[in-house]
Amino acid sequence: MAHHHTTPSLNELVTGVANRLKTAGTGFYLMVFIAAAVVLASAGTGLMAMIKGHEAYYNVYREVPWGVLIATYVFFVVSSTGLCLISSIGHVFGVQDFMPIAKRSVFLSIATILSGFFVIAFEIKLPWRMAIWNVISPNLTSNIWWMGTLYGIYLAFMFAEYVFLLMNKHRPAVICGFSGSVAGIAAHSNLGAVFGLLMGRPYWQGPYMPIYFIASAMMTGCAVILMFHILGYKVNKQEMAPDMQRALEVTTKIGILLITVILFFTTWKLIAGAAGQPNGAYPVVQSEVFGHHAFVFWFFEILMGMAGPLVLFILSKGRNLKLMLIASLSMIVGIFVMRFNLVYLGQALPVYYDLGVNEFKEMLHYSPSVYEWVITAGGFGLTALLFLIGEKVFDGHKVEDL
Amino acid sequence: MNKNIDLNNLQNEGVENVPMQERRDFLKMGLAITGIFAGGSLFSAVSTFNSAHASDFAKKYPYKPHYSMVMQQHRCIDCERCMDACVATNHVPNVHGAYRTTILEKETPDAVGGKREFIPILCNQCNLPQCTRVCPTKATYKDKTTGIVLMDIKKCIGCLTCQEGCPYNARYFNEEKKAVDKCNFCWDTRLSKGEKDTACAHACPADVRIFGDLSNQEDRVFKIVHQIEKAVWVLRPEAGTRPNVFYTKG
Numbered sequence: 001m002a003h004h005h006t007t008p009s010l011n012e013l014v015t016g017v018a019n020r021l022k023t024a025g026t027g028f029y030l031m032v033f034i035a036a037a038v039v040l041a042s043a044g045t046g047l048m049a050m051i052k053g054h055e056a057y058y059n060v061y062r063e064v065p066w067g068v069l070i071a072t073y074v075f076f077v078v079s080s081t082g083l084c085l086i087s088s089i090g091h092v093f094g095v096q097d098f099m100p101i102a103k104r105s106v107f108l109s110i111a112t113i114l115s116g117f118f119v120i121a122f123e124i125k126l127p128w129r130m131a132i133w134n135v136i137s138p139n140l141t142s143n144i145w146w147m148g149t150l151y152g153i154y155l156a157f158m159f160a161e162y163v164f165l166l167m168n169k170h171r172p173a174v175i176c177g178f179s180g181s182v183a184g185i186a187a188h189s190n191l192g193a194v195f196g197l198l199m200g201r202p203y204w205q206g207p208y209m210p211i212y213f214i215a216s217a218m219m220t221g222c223a224v225i226l227m228f229h230i231l232g233y234k235v236n237k238q239e240m241a242p243d244m245q246r247a248l249e250v251t252t253k254i255g256i257l258l259i260t261v262i263l264f265f266t267t268w269k270l271i272a273g274a275a276g277q278p279n280g281a282y283p284v285v286q287s288e289v290f291g292h293h294a295f296v297f298w299f300f301e302i303l304m305g306m307a308g309p310l311v312l313f314i315l316s317k318g319r320n321l322k323l324m325l326i327a328s329l330s331m332i333v334g335i336f337v338m339r340f341n342l343v344y345l346g347q348a349l350p351v352y353y354d355l356g357v358n359e360f361k362e363m364l365h366y367s368p369s370v371y372e373w374v375i376t377a378g379g380f381g382l383t384a385l386l387f388l389i390g391e392k393v394f395d396g397h398k399v400e401d402l
Numbered sequence: 403m404n405k406n407i408d409l410n411n412l413q414n415e416g417v418e419n420v421p422m423q424e425r426r427d428f429l430k431m432g433l434a435i436t437g438i439f440a441g442g443s444l445f446s447a448v449s450t451f452n453s454a455h456a457s458d459f460a461k462k463y464p465y466k467p468h469y470s471m472v473m474q475q476h477r478c479i480d481c482e483r484c485m486d487a488c489v490a491t492n493h494v495p496n497v498h499g500a501y502r503t504t505i506l507e508k509e510t511p512d513a514v515g516g517k518r519e520f521i522p523i524l525c526n527q528c529n530l531p532q533c534t535r536v537c538p539t540k541a542t543y544k545d546k547t548t549g550i551v552l553m554d555i556k557k558c559i560g561c562l563t564c565q566e567g568c569p570y571n572a573r574y575f576n577e578e579k580k581a582v583d584k585c586n587f588c589w590d591t592r593l594s595k596g597e598k599d600t601a602c603a604h605a606c607p608a609d610v611r612i613f614g615d616l617s618n619q620e621d622r623v624f625k626i627v628h629q630i631e632k633a634v635w636v637l638r639p640e641a642g643t644r645p646n647v648f649y650t651k652g
Contacts, residue, residue, distance in 0.1 A: 054575075055497070055577055061498075061499050062565070063499075065566060066562065124560055125560020125562075126558065126560045126580060129556070130538070130539070133540075133556075133557045134559075137539045138538075138540075139539060142535065142536050144538045144561060194536075199569065199641045199642050199643065200532060200569025200570075200638065279640070347566070350571070351568075351569050351570065352637075355508065355521065356508055356510075357506040357507060358506070358507045358509060359506050359507065
């Protein structure tokens with residue numbers, strides 16, 4: 001009996017989706033094509049590196065084993081956690097103003113974490129072993145084990161939450177949303193701890209990283225929510241409803257708050273790395289603020305990632321969508337570089353630096369290879385592809401009655 | 403019967419009456435403690451600070467034998483026979499960045515006397531290893547009987563977190579083995595087959611690398627680590643990993 005009922009409705013669903021996709025213009029299909037091409041190029045490059053050995057394709061090396069692919073992974077999971085946390089203010093914790101951003105944000109939190117997994121699959125040298133040994137030989141003292149496991153749980157909750165949102169089943173959606181937020185916070189702070197609990201890496205070491213990662217995720221979430229919602233309305237060529245405008249206004253305000261929080265964190269991180277010239281951190285902070293890495297830090301991380309968007313958000317008053325789009329785009333570029341800085345700078349000082357030996361007198365350098373950049377681009381391509389298809393398939397992620 | 407000593411009226415006897423040998427020994431000890439004895443460089447002052455830790459680290463020897471290595475740093479001439487022996491014994495690939503042990507070179511241009519020294523490094527087989535804590539799959543672990551930090555190759559996912567965690571740059575990814583590789587005190591290639599030392603220690607013509615059992619009071623490494631006349635230190639004690647590789651010189 002059940003089959004007789006569901007089969008026609010599935011057909012209807014397929015027809016509906018097909019019709020929605022047909023409404024798209026040439027521009028949409030061109031963007032989908034480009035995004036898909038980037039993903040394919042990226043997957044091809046990644047598979048090639050996986051088969052022939054990373055050594056020949058990636059610029060990471062013994063002393064700097066983590067490069068742009070780790071930074072990209074961190075960037076995507078930061079975005080996903082942020083999307084989950086900021087959107088949960090409305091649909092999980094009941095703040096009405098945030099309700100309209102729920103569906104698109106949850107969808108994008110799934111899209112971004114999948115992009116993160118896509119990139120990390122080509123960063124880890126033997127990912128297929130992970131699938132087996134993470135399960136049958138777990139190391140409970142390992143933050144990376146917890147991070148991976150909790151992100152798996154997080155993805156399952158977010159996926160279930162989105163399905164319940166689509167079905168307009170509010171209660172289970174709230175339960176899944178809440179559980180997803182908890183798993184997300186636990187997973188993401190463990191990612192911070194992957195860096196923060198390494199005793200031999202003074203630039204990272206301490207409780208700062210897990211805390212910073214959560215605050216930073218929420219800041220990133222605001223940028224990603226603003227960017228994708230404004231773009232979503234452009235893709236669908238729709239007029240923005242007042243309640244959606246209101247949701248973006250409050251998101252901008254939270255964004256302003258979180259930028260100041262991260263600016264505050266960053267300021268103290270720098271002061272802590274300078275006061276008393278602590279071993280292992282001081283030369284890095286020096287390079288970051290005045291030296292070799294200063295332009296990247298000041299221009300991308302500070303100006304594009306935080307200070308510029310802060311000014312633009314304030315000027316926009318949460319209503320000037322053009323300014324908000326520019327600000328959030330700038331922020332996303334800046335935050336990506338911020339992740340790169342975090343990953344690279346923690347390794348920049350050789351572990352034997354203080355020994356004063358000839359081999360390790362200088363800071364270590366790393367710049368990604370073309371192959372690493374192509375795989376990185378694939379992560380962005382996958383998010384773009386899922387976003388574009390999601391807009392059409394789920395009809396602009398309209399929130400009816402949550 | 404009057405046992406009270408009149409402290410106020412005691413006279414200073416001076417040091418003239420202390421026998422010469424005793425004075426020498428005392429001075430020697432003092433100099434060893436302050437580090438001047440060890441060569442007069444700033445580094446040696448740091449070294450003696452570390453030696454205090456070294457004896458702390460040596461208090462507990464949970465393994466029998468408790469494998470350990472002492473580097474007589476001043477004897478190293480960078481002939482690299484240890485490195486060659488390691489490569490040959492443990493099949494270390496001939497690619498950049500692949501090594502289980504190497505020799506670092508330190509120059510102190512303003513030092514009095516010798517200005518160059520060589521510092522051999524390898525996995526410190528720490529009592530509190532960072533690498534094993536961070537490994538998600540227990541692919542690297544501290545062996546319960548030998549105390550050696552070993553690799554279970556099939557479990558390594560190549561996340562390289564152990565490389566980040568190691569304060570000694572002792573690990574690299576071996577593309578041939580498809581796993582992270584590291585020094586295991588030649589466990590599989592020599593010790594488990596009944597040999598008494600590692601390939602590097604065996605090959606060293608200058609008696610730089612002394613391999614032995616820290617739990618055996620008759621062993622050379624025990625005696626060197628437990629004397630107080632010469633500075634003994636470990637690298638990067640601040641990382642808190644309680645290494646089992648010690649350094650000494652002079």
